[in-house]
Amino acid sequence: MSKPRQDTAYQDGVEQFLTFAYRDIPRDSEILCPCKKCKNRLNHSHDEVRTHLRCDGIIQGYTTWVHHGEMYESPQFAFVDVPTDTTNLPTSGVSRAPAVQDGMQELLQAAFFRNEMFESLPSMSEGVVDVESGFADMEQTVAEDVHPADDNAKESEQNLYERYLKDAHTSLYPGCKFSKLSFLVNLYHLKCLNGWTQESFTRLLGVLSDSYPPHVDLPKTYYQVKRIIRALGLDYVKIHACPKDCMLFRGSSAKKDFCDVCQSSRWKDFKKNGSTIRPKKKKKPAKVLRYFPLIPRLQRLFSTTKTSDDMRWHEDGRTKDGKMRHPADGEAWEDFNRRYPKFAADARNVRLGLASDGFNPFGNMSSKHSTWPVMLVPYNLPPWICMKQTSLLLSMIIPGPDSPGNDVDIYLQPLIDELLELWKGVQTCDASSRKKFPL
Incomplete structure (x- = not known):
């Protein structure tokens, strides 16, 4: 049309x-x-x-x-059209489902930053910011969500990618429309959407394992599925905070035990018989900020042709007749373009909106508790997409029990650091043009 x-x-x-x-x-x-x-x-x-x-x-x-x-296919499941290449995969003893286009191979290529998506590029690693190294002193999420014993045998990234790619092209059982990998991804997605507990999810896996033929070999517990999903998704880091919201223990202060401002301990103290004692076991932080690094999430938006094209809609697809339908039609957007013409010259540069509000996560209004999620809205996307729940980017979760108030700027420091890094330019691969560009 x-x-x-x-x-x-x-x-x-x-x-x-x-x-x-x-x-x-x-x-x-x-x-x-x-x-x-x-x-x-x-x-x-x-x-x-x-x-x-x-x-x-x-x-x-x-x-x-x-x-x-x-x-509309949400960004998590909208993938670049890449020819399937399974020549290096073993074919004996497994049933294939080549007609099923579930996007798992493209998900793997986006998750592992495979350069098969960009054959014209010599390397995907060259010039890409190593976000994880920027949070080297922070706690990783493994301690909270996965038992440490589950991570004893660490596989190399290449072996992990090949194993997942094999599961993405192996039918769950002959005639099934799901591959082994897509079945687990969809099952875990249902768990998240419907709020299933870890125990109920483990019991469901047990029933499914007993129902399917032995060669299906499904994970038996929630933690085993969590290990698989973690390698596909975008992780977060835990940053210790002063219990009085004075500072974050990061950067040069990552190893400190006391706040520079109020001298409060970063660790929880326990009281027994009126006296304060320190736990003999592993110390627990008094307050933890959960931060979701922004750069890899923005890079993921450009790793598929569909979302990469959508990220240019504000310039290429918008009706420009002077009527207000999108922030791109507003005076503030135009004023920003005039001030920073170099930034505005590339439609792929991301415009973000920030929103936050407190809520009681326990659902009991009689208890005083306020947790503050910080959300980012990618305004590059069309209006019928950018405000969908699947398009919103969770940047951080500011812990309670009290509202951060004017100290919210303390918690925004990691986000501001990444935004400053992005302002300088971060090499990113565009699936549409199959070239790198400074995001």
């Missing part, structure tokens, strides 16, 4: 759109009209929508019909 309105192909596209929009509803129903005048705000009948589209044209950039029943 990007053709001229007089073109036969455009007329056929209008009919295809109407057929799709009315596939599940009566013909005499009214739907939102996506013409350039109605802009999905006014309802009209079948014939009126056809007339509007033929006379006025469809909204520029409205290619995913989310207002008419088409589901």
